[in-house]
Amino acid sequence: MTSVSQLARQISALEISSKPNTAGTRPPAAQHQKSASQSNVSKLLSKYAAPAPFQPTSTLHKASSASSVTNKPAPAQPVPSAKPALDIGRYDGGFELENETRGAAVTGEAAVELALDSSVAFERPTREWHLTDFDIGRPLGKGKFGRVYMVRTKTEPHYILALKCLYKSEIVESRVEKQIRREIEIQQNLRHPHVLRLYGYFHDEKRIFLMLEFAGKGELYKQLTKYGSFTEKRSSRYIDQMADALMYLHAKHVIHRDIKPENLLLGINGELKIGDFGWSVHAPGNRRKTLCGTLDYLPPEMVEGRDHSEKVDYWALGVLTYEFICGNPPFEDLSGHNATYRRIQKVDLKIPSKVSPEARDLIIRLLQYTPEQRIPLTEVRKHPWIVKYRSKGHSTSGLA
Numbered sequence: 340m341t342s343v344s345q346l347a348r349q350i351s352a353l354e355i356s357s358k359p360n361t362a363g364t365r366p367p368a369a370q371h372q373k374s375a376s377q378s379n380v381s382k383l384l385s386k387y388a389a390p391a392p393f394q395p396t397s398t399l400h401k402a403s404s405a406s407s408v409t410n411k412p413a414p415a416q417p418v419p420s421a422k423p424a425l426d427i428g429r430y431d432g433g434f435e436l437e438n439e440t441r442g443a444a445v446t447g448e449a450a451v452e453l454a455l456d457s458s459v460a461f462e463r464p465t466r467e468w469h470l471t472d473f474d475i476g477r478p479l480g481k482g483k484f485g486r487v488y489m490v491r492t493k494t495e496p497h498y499i500l501a502l503k504c505l506y507k508s509e510i511v512e513s514r515v516e517k518q519i520r521r522e523i524e525i526q527q528n529l530r531h532p533h534v535l536r537l538y539g540y541f542h543d544e545k546r547i548f549l550m551l552e553f554a555g556k557g558e559l560y561k562q563l564t565k566y567g568s569f570t571e572k573r574s575s576r577y578i579d580q581m582a583d584a585l586m587y588l589h590a591k592h593v594i595h596r597d598i599k600p601e602n603l604l605l606g607i608n609g610e611l612k613i614g615d616f617g618w619s620v621h622a623p624g625n626r627r628k629t630l631c632g633t634l635d636y637l638p639p640e641m642v643e644g645r646d647h648s649e650k651v652d653y654w655a656l657g658v659l660t661y662e663f664i665c666g667n668p669p670f671e672d673l674s675g676h677n678a679t680y681r682r683i684q685k686v687d688l689k690i691p692s693k694v695s696p697e698a699r700d701l702i703i704r705l706l707q708y709t710p711e712q713r714i715p716l717t718e719v720r721k722h723p724w725i726v727k728y729r730s731k732g733h734s735t736s737g738l739a
């Protein structure tokens with residue numbers, strides 16, 4: 340099996356490497372790609388080696404072909420040369436099997452809406468991708484709209500990724516074309532150590548494929564289920580990482596709105612990664628009224644259908660802190676949704692005695708009925724319960 344350190348090296352190679360360019364060859368699957376003015380490898384790297392986190396948001400072209408794109412010349416990028424011995428596990432043929440039985444071709448406006456291909460992304464054109472560009476490994480999981488596999492690019496430097504497949508017809512059936520498109524638009528512009536990277540995407544007649552950062556330790560929710568709850572040390576470090584990621588998102592005017600353990604993944608070093616942007620909203624100076632998110636994590640202003648802001652994520656952070664330490668969300672009421680709503684509206688918070696005074700203080704400061712009274716994220720990161728457990732040199736990773 341691939342060791343954690345091998346993977347760490349590979350994934351860090353997705354960012355800028357300082358080695359000289361020794362590759363620059365076209366991939367074996369070149370017959371599937373349109374000819375381009377620069378080598379695919381350098382384009383691949385210009386896409387991957389773009390860590391600047393505060394670039395302006397770009398919009399996607401609603402186009403099904405790359406013909407309208409002028410590829411900008413990318414600076415020559417260094418390439419790691421040696422092929423590492425990485426085990427991506429065994430492929431079960433799921434993509435092909437499923438493609439025979441699942442989904443139908445999509446036509447009309449929906450087809451245009453879902454013709455998502457990062458090679459035609461407006462701001463940062465990159466190479467065109469195809470399923471044949473990847474060695475496919477073990478299945479990582481199944482989502483609502485398709486499967487996720489561990490894959491490796493066939494061309495050097497053999498990046499390891501998670502490839503997520505979404506069936507267009509099912510997206511259309513669920514009427515979430517716009518939401519999926521928005522999720523992709525948002526995620527492709529985010530670069531933060533605790534936000535899952537979306538490196539690129541491509542589509543065929545029936546499917547959309549997302550090239551995602553590989554979260555080596557899988558779902559955080561599984562860990563929470565396995566252990567029942569987390570120690571305060573572990574919880575504190577996750578909350579520190581969440582606050583860090585949320586500060587980044589809010590600075591880019593992205594409100595997440597669906598923070599919950601099910602939407603969090605763990606990187607190869609056990610570091611937290613926000614991995615789902617389905618309910619995110621890009622709202623510069625905007626206040627939204629749409630009711631969304633999971634009931635247990637909804638703040639009073641959303642339960643009551645009032646305007647809401649990025650402070651909904653502060654509330655969710657408080658719920659998350661409670662759930663990590665106690666093993667269940669604070670306003671859960673098994674007698675039904677209405678009972679949960681009432682408890683949220685009353686901020687009916689009962690914190691078990693096992694919770695330390697510092698953690699209790701942070702939970703109470705986050706779970707304030709009035710959004711403006713919730714402790715700001717900068718203060719969360721300076722809170723004694725967070726500072727107490729933060730490892731030296733700030734690293735927010737190294738968990739699990």
Ligand code: AMP
Nearest residue numbers: 479480481482483487501551552553554
């Ligand atoms: P989703 O469609 O996002 O719900 O993904 C289905 C499952 O695939 C998840 O529950 C994870 O177990 C797994 N998965 C999704 N994305 C990744 C990723 N980037 N890295 C590792 N596993 C993933």
